[in-house]
Amino acid sequence: MKSIGKYIIFIGLLFSNREKFSTYVKLILEECVSIGVNSIVLVAIVATFIGAVSTIQTAYNLVSPFIPRYVISQVVRDLTILELAPSIMAIVFAGKVGSHIAGELGTMRITEQIDALEVMGINSASYLVLPKVIAAIITYPLLVIIAGYLAIAGGYMAGAATGVITGAEYIYGLRVDFNPFTVTFAMIKSLVFAFLVASISAYKGFYTSGGALEVGKASTSAVTNSCIAVLCADYLLAQLLL
Amino acid sequence: MIEIKNIHKSFDGKEILKGISGVFDKGKTNLIIGASGTGKSVLLKCIVGLFQPDDGDVFYDGRDFTHADRNLKIEVRREIGMLFQGGALFDSKTVEQNVMFPLNVLTNMSQEEKLDRVNFCLKRVDLENVNDQMPSEISGGMKKRVGIARAIVNNSQYLFCDEPNSGLDPQTSIRIDNLIQEITQEFDITTIVVTHDMNSVMEIGDYIMFLHQGHKVWEGTENNIAHSDVQELNDFVFANKLMRSLRA
Numbered sequence: 001m002k003s004i005g006k007y008i009i010f011i012g013l014l015f016s017n018r019e020k021f022s023t024y025v026k027l028i029l030e031e032c033v034s035i036g037v038n039s040i041v042l043v044a045i046v047a048t049f050i051g052a053v054s055t056i057q058t059a060y061n062l063v064s065p066f067i068p069r070y071v072i073s074q075v076v077r078d079l080t081i082l083e084l085a086p087s088i089m090a091i092v093f094a095g096k097v098g099s100h101i102a103g104e105l106g107t108m109r110i111t112e113q114i115d116a117l118e119v120m121g122i123n124s125a126s127y128l129v130l131p132k133v134i135a136a137i138i139t140y141p142l143l144v145i146i147a148g149y150l151a152i153a154g155g156y157m158a159g160a161a162t163g164v165i166t167g168a169e170y171i172y173g174l175r176v177d178f179n180p181f182t183v184t185f186a187m188i189k190s191l192v193f194a195f196l197v198a199s200i201s202a203y204k205g206f207y208t209s210g211g212a213l214e215v216g217k218a219s220t221s222a223v224t225n226s227c228i229a230v231l232c233a234d235y236l237l238a239q240l241l242l
Numbered sequence: 243m244i245e246i247k248n249i250h251k252s253f254d255g256k257e258i259l260k261g262i263s264g265v266f267d268k269g270k271t272n273l274i275i276g277a278s279g280t281g282k283s284v285l286l287k288c289i290v291g292l293f294q295p296d297d298g299d300v301f302y303d304g305r306d307f308t309h310a311d312r313n314l315k316i317e318v319r320r321e322i323g324m325l326f327q328g329g330a331l332f333d334s335k336t337v338e339q340n341v342m343f344p345l346n347v348l349t350n351m352s353q354e355e356k357l358d359r360v361n362f363c364l365k366r367v368d369l370e371n372v373n374d375q376m377p378s379e380i381s382g383g384m385k386k387r388v389g390i391a392r393a394i395v396n397n398s399q400y401l402f403c404d405e406p407n408s409g410l411d412p413q414t415s416i417r418i419d420n421l422i423q424e425i426t427q428e429f430d431i432t433t434i435v436v437t438h439d440m441n442s443v444m445e446i447g448d449y450i451m452f453l454h455q456g457h458k459v460w461e462g463t464e465n466n467i468a469h470s471d472v473q474e475l476n477d478f479v480f481a482n483k484l485m486r487s488l489r490a
Binding site for chain 1: 287292316320322327402
């Protein structure tokens with residue numbers, strides 16, 4: 001409970017005594033590259049293979065001849081939009097970006113760079129963390145869109161290559177009974193997950209104390225806690241919005 | 243001038259600072275000395291506000307910093323420059339960007355004005371043609387000098403140095419010491435240096451405060467430090483053979 005209270009105070013710090021707006025613009029753009037653009041390759045690889053595997057495994061489980069083949073792509077579509085793209089990618093995102101944020105801030109803490117900012121009269125939490133959180137909120141939904149597209153495309157390629165479903169059946173399955181709210185839901189989830197991953201990782205890194213060993217521990221803890229928070233939020237959002 | 247009154251600070255029930263008072267004058271190089279673990283760095287961090295004292299007051303030219311609201315604290319902190327033990331340079335920025343950093347965030351100067359000021363400060367600490375180098379590409383002594391340049395770039399009124407000589411060879415140490423003293427006198431600022439290096443004490447100690455087990459047990463100047471009758475101070479000052487032979 002103490003950690004949760006400290007985390008909430010930390011979030012409050014991000015929005016108090018901010019520097020001038022122009023200071024943040026450049027920082028946010030830099031963080032968008034570091035957090036978002038640099039994650040595209042990993043997200044693309046993971047999403048494409050998850051989509052491909054989902055198609056093969058769904059086909060493997062649909063053994064009844066009464067179930068039309070296009071159901072495979074229906075399952076892959078809903079699975080991807082509702083869960084794989086926003087939630088599984090959030091775990092990947094926590095592993096890559098969360099550990100990077102915690103490691104960077106933890107190193108800055110133990111090498112007194114954060115103290116240097118404080119002594120200058122700069123709100124170090126706001127200056128260092130707010131751009132990361134905003135950049136994550138901007139870029140993660142875009143990564144989810146890319147992941148969703150590539151997962152479905154990966155499923156298409158795997159289905160066509162193995163012959164478990166034809167291209168036409170796959171496209172038909174994607175279109176039939178499509179509920180656009182699932183995309184809205186995925187975007188809501190991606191915003192929440194981006195905030196959780198960036199802020200929890202930053203919190204863990206920002207309050208690191210000790211040496212190199214503690215920076216490593218902070219990175220691990222950032223990933224673990226972010227994943228737990230993402231899974232809890234995933235359940236709560238599903239319960240509330242679906 | 244910085245005045246501290248009855249500063250107390252504890253961590254986890256262990257009292258590190260036990261009622262320290264003193265006055266650090268403008269234009270002088272004020273040293274806080276003592277053995278490792280006596281609370282020198284904790285006192286410095288209490289003075290700059292990185293630690294909140296449990297009791298006591300810190301006054302910056304009469305302004306009560308300890309009990310100030312956030313705006314006054316920010317105002318005072320923007321008059322502070324600090325050289326950290328490891329330099330605390332931003333790893334991802336070049337030397338020029340490091341020194342320019344306070345100007346970028348805290349002022350509305352034009353790029354040309356900022357560059358002029360940065361070059362002036364780098365030149366003042368005897369560093370030229372290193373603007374584009376990264377902190378990882380320069381030596382420990384150069385990092386300290388870049389740290390000093392960053393500390394004075396915003397026309398700081400107060401300069402704090404935490405173990406400026408740690409990890410440096412004797413010649414570079416003296417160079418850094420002299421630079422700190424010259425800057426203090428040239429810009430008429432209040433400087434506080436935390437050190438346990440006796441060379442620094444003898445080179446630049448205009449005012450010296452000696453801490454022992456969280457207490458201030460002696461204060462004076464470089465001229466009378468060798469003639470004290472305080473046992474703890476003598477044990478510290480004459481710890482090495484050279485100093486003992488000089489006394490003999």
